[in-house]
Amino acid sequence: MQSRLPTLSDVARCAGVSYATVDRVVNDRGGVAEKSVIRVRKAIDELGYVRNVAAANLSQNKTYRFAAIIPTGTNQFFQQLRAILEAERIRLLADRIDLRIEGIAAFDGEALCERLDILSQTGIDGVALVGTDDDIVAQKIAELRSAGIAVLTLVSDAPNAPRDAYIGIDNRVAGQTAGRLIGLCHGGACGRVLPIVGALSAPDHAERLEGMRETVTSLYPDLDIAPVIIGRDEHEIVENKLRPIFKNSHDITAVYSVGGGNAGLLRVLRSLPDGQNRPIVVLHDIVPQAREALEDGVIDAIIDQRPEVEIANALSCLRSIADRRIPDVTDPILPTVYFKENLPPHGRDSFVRPGHAVNRTASGHASKSRILKEIDQ
Amino acid sequence: MQSRLPTLSDVARCAGVSYATVDRVVNDRGGVAEKSVIRVRKAIDELGYVRNVAAANLSQNKTYRFAAIIPTGTNQFFQQLRAILEAERIRLLADRIDLRIEGIAAFDGEALCERLDILSQTGIDGVALVGTDDDIVAQKIAELRSAGIAVLTLVSDAPNAPRDAYIGIDNRVAGQTAGRLIGLCHGGACGRVLPIVGALSAPDHAERLEGMRETVTSLYPDLDIAPVIIGRDEHEIVENKLRPIFKNSHDITAVYSVGGGNAGLLRVLRSLPDGQNRPIVVLHDIVPQAREALEDGVIDAIIDQRPEVEIANALSCLRSIADRRIPDVTDPILPTVYFKENLPPHGRDSFVRPGHAVNRTASGHASKSRILKEIDQ
DNA sequence: TTGTACGCGTTATCAT
DNA sequence: ATGATAACGCGTACAA
Numbered sequence: 087m088q089s090r091l092p093t094l095s096d097v098a099r100c101a102g103v104s105y106a107t108v109d110r111v112v113n114d115r116g117g118v119a120e121k122s123v124i125r126v127r128k129a130i131d132e133l134g135y136v137r138n139v140a141a142a143n144l145s146q147n148k149t150y151r152f153a154a155i156i157p158t159g160t161n162q163f164f165q166q167l168r169a170i171l172e173a174e175r176i177r178l179l180a181d182r183i184d185l186r187i188e189g190i191a192a193f194d195g196e197a198l199c200e201r202l203d204i205l206s207q208t209g210i211d212g213v214a215l216v217g218t219d220d221d222i223v224a225q226k227i228a229e230l231r232s233a234g235i236a237v238l239t240l241v242s243d244a245p246n247a248p249r250d251a252y253i254g255i256d257n258r259v260a261g262q263t264a265g266r267l268i269g270l271c272h273g274g275a276c277g278r279v280l281p282i283v284g285a286l287s288a289p290d291h292a293e294r295l296e297g298m299r300e301t302v303t304s305l306y307p308d309l310d311i312a313p314v315i316i317g318r319d320e321h322e323i324v325e326n327k328l329r330p331i332f333k334n335s336h337d338i339t340a341v342y343s344v345g346g347g348n349a350g351l352l353r354v355l356r357s358l359p360d361g362q363n364r365p366i367v368v369l370h371d372i373v374p375q376a377r378e379a380l381e382d383g384v385i386d387a388i389i390d391q392r393p394e395v396e397i398a399n400a401l402s403c404l405r406s407i408a409d410r411r412i413p414d415v416t417d418p419i420l421p422t423v424y425f426k427e428n429l430p431p432h433g434r435d436s437f438v439r440p441g442h443a444v445n446r447t448a449s450g451h452a453s454k455s456r457i458l459k460e461i462d463q
Numbered sequence: 464m465q466s467r468l469p470t471l472s473d474v475a476r477c478a479g480v481s482y483a484t485v486d487r488v489v490n491d492r493g494g495v496a497e498k499s500v501i502r503v504r505k506a507i508d509e510l511g512y513v514r515n516v517a518a519a520n521l522s523q524n525k526t527y528r529f530a531a532i533i534p535t536g537t538n539q540f541f542q543q544l545r546a547i548l549e550a551e552r553i554r555l556l557a558d559r560i561d562l563r564i565e566g567i568a569a570f571d572g573e574a575l576c577e578r579l580d581i582l583s584q585t586g587i588d589g590v591a592l593v594g595t596d597d598d599i600v601a602q603k604i605a606e607l608r609s610a611g612i613a614v615l616t617l618v619s620d621a622p623n624a625p626r627d628a629y630i631g632i633d634n635r636v637a638g639q640t641a642g643r644l645i646g647l648c649h650g651g652a653c654g655r656v657l658p659i660v661g662a663l664s665a666p667d668h669a670e671r672l673e674g675m676r677e678t679v680t681s682l683y684p685d686l687d688i689a690p691v692i693i694g695r696d697e698h699e700i701v702e703n704k705l706r707p708i709f710k711n712s713h714d715i716t717a718v719y720s721v722g723g724g725n726a727g728l729l730r731v732l733r734s735l736p737d738g739q740n741r742p743i744v745v746l747h748d749i750v751p752q753a754r755e756a757l758e759d760g761v762i763d764a765i766i767d768q769r770p771e772v773e774i775a776n777a778l779s780c781l782r783s784i785a786d787r788r789i790p791d792v793t794d795p796i797l798p799t800v801y802f803k804e805n806l807p808p809h810g811r812d813s814f815v816r817p818g819h820a821v822n823r824t825a826s827g828h829a830s831k832s833r834i835l836k837e838i839d840q
Numbered sequence: 841t842t843g844t845a846c847g848c849g850t851t852a853t854c855a856t
Numbered sequence: 857a858t859g860a861t862a863a864c865g866c867g868t869a870c871a872a
Contacts, residue, residue: 093865104843136556140520141865147848149468179513262804420807423800427639430797470849481859518849524864
């Protein structure tokens with residue numbers, strides 16, 4: 087029935103000390119007599135004091151300055167990632183988080199380093215980037231962290247770099263899952279799996295490939311793995327490398343595409359002659375074309391990394407680090423398998439039905455108009 | 464470079480009106496001259512004003528009072544759900560959310576209604592409950608909402624009840640996915656699928672069963688569906704009903720268990736004579752025994768509903784409704800397929816590596832000791 | 841070592 | 857129709 091939770095003042099009164107003393111105890115600032123500490127701790131326990139985060143944030147009145155560096159180019163997944171970030175901007179501003187979204191050429195460690203240099207000079211609290219297996223990147227990350235800037239790797243880790251955290255799926259596990267799926271779909275028959283990657287310098291691509299290889303070779307010895315196609319996540323390159331393979335040899339029974347450029351793969355699949363059985367196809371990330379292909383039955387499964395969850399976790403983590411708090415323990419992001427049946431709905435429908443508590447009162451309308459306005463911008 | 468975002472005072476100054484007038488415009492309180500409204504709107508646009516939610520929350524100094532009603536009993540999934548909620552309590556208190564966790568017999572609409580009556584008298588802002596297909600429950604939900612209490616159904620919806628929202632997976636889709644998996648694993652061979660449910664009055668169970676039936680009958684006509692076992696989510700009941708079936712007939716090639724009581728199923732599976740091939744097994748929800756079974760190869764796949772995500776969404780949604788805001792559009796929760804390979808790690812490991820920004824400063828230690836203390840309780 | 845007082849941006853109330 | 861101002865709880869600068 088208590089409608090008001092205890093405050094630091096309540097604790098001070100209960101402990102018979104001043105507000106400032108309680109603050110010193112609570113925030114470990116030191117310089118407090120031992121017996122005062124004990125009395126304060128006791129009062130906190132008795133009253134069940136819990137720090138009010140809204141008040142704490144307000145009193146500091148700090149605007150966090152974060153940046154996200156996302157590869158540009160035709161890769162639809164990164165376009166989607168960028169769109170999710172853009173859509174979050176206003177919401178984040180309401181929590182006093184100022185997010186810059188930067189573009190950068192994919193698979194280019196030098197360009198990434200340059201951008202990081204510029205960013206660190208403009209003064210930011212943290213940055214999220216897509217990791218590369220590249221010594222100069224690891225070096226630059228170390229520099230940033232020495233300068234007190236939080237660094238997160240997103241989607242793909244940066245091996246040997248002292249980043250604060252990696253936010254993304256375990257890509258080896260994703261590859262193993264793909265291997266399991268492909269194996270299952272062969273139903274004991276022989277076959278040959280064709281892997282497609284963007285670049286082997288991208289740790290996520292390399293790890294997915296390795297995971298698939300592990301599972302297939304150990305659990306499905308009747309399956310063979312063809313030489314890897316390297317497509318730089320560009321659909322033209324993928325298409326051009328793939329066409330001759332499907333034209334000249336008919337032994338490919340499965341395709342595992344770990345990265346982007348799948349528009350090229352799909353064009354090839356859709357143009358296969360009727361007589362030629364289409365291979366089992368597993369690819370990554372629900373982007374529009376992949377979704378269509380799954381709905382049309384041109385491919386069999388998509389492994390997704392839930393970019394919305396990744397971004398939410400990354401922002402929460404950046405904030406915790408900037409606050410010098412222990413990061414919230416978020417659940418690890420798991421590679422998620424989608425078939426035609428459990429493909430998520432297009433428009434991010436939620437299951438919320440309109441009702442009396444929403445959209446009715448004056449303040450309800452106020453919120454609505456504000457929100458609509460924000461979305462327009 | 465701006466380290467301070469514009470405030471309502473800034474807007475007032477820019478618009479040449481008082482603080483209170485700006486507040487009236489921003490919060491649609493009315494009673495403002497049209498020309499003032501226009502000037503304020505213009506100033507807001509020019510300055511890029513965004514409401515500071517920390518300040519807003521602080522000024523209201525409201526503690527939300529929510530309740531969650533979770534079935535008791537041996538069902539491990541609900542035990543897990545309860546544990547997740549318990550673990551969130553202190554965190555929630557820091558955001559001034561007071562969460563009560565209540566227990567109730569499973570599949571018992573009357574008991575649920577009684578509990579809801581008691582709760583509504585103690586004064587709460589919102590409640591989350593596991594829905595039942597039951598007229599008196601629908602009736603009671605309507606009463607609560609008329610009294611201004613937000614009502615969410617969690618895990619299982621309540622058909623025809625005017626709840627504010629349903630937070631959970633689409634259970635028909637989950638069933639369809641199970642059907643697809645079972646079909647794939649048969650590799651074109653004939654077979655007979657044995658479904659196990661807790662109760663058909665539970666909408667989630669009924670829908671999963673129906674979804675599986677749809678996919679199997681339409682896509683895999685060589686598969687037959689055996690009469691449904693009703694086990695009330697109790698492992699002894701499940702075991703007792705299952706033993707004779709596996710003893711007397713050897714034609715079951717797959718089992719789909721939509722609910723709880725799987726300890727009984729697993730005992731039966733583990734004690735099958737060596738000569739008898741174990742069936743393909745798909746079940747729901749990663750609870751310890753199911754995890755072990757998947758690791759041991761006793762079952763083939765688990766369909767999970769990510770209870771942590773469900774709870775996070777439910778709380779966020781309750782808060783929005785209590786605030787009379789438009790609920791955040793959260794991504795729909797999707798049934799997630801796990802094989803042995805992509806089973807999430809046990810201890811909720813995150814990918815965070817310790818580093819300089821965390822656990823070092825004085826305030827870092829303060830946070831740490833507080834958090835550890837909270838966990839002990 | 842301990843205590844006081846002000847600022848943060850919003851909401852709500854009271855006065856004009 | 858408009859304006860002034862007191863909370864709200866925490867962090868912190870400064871005084872004792």
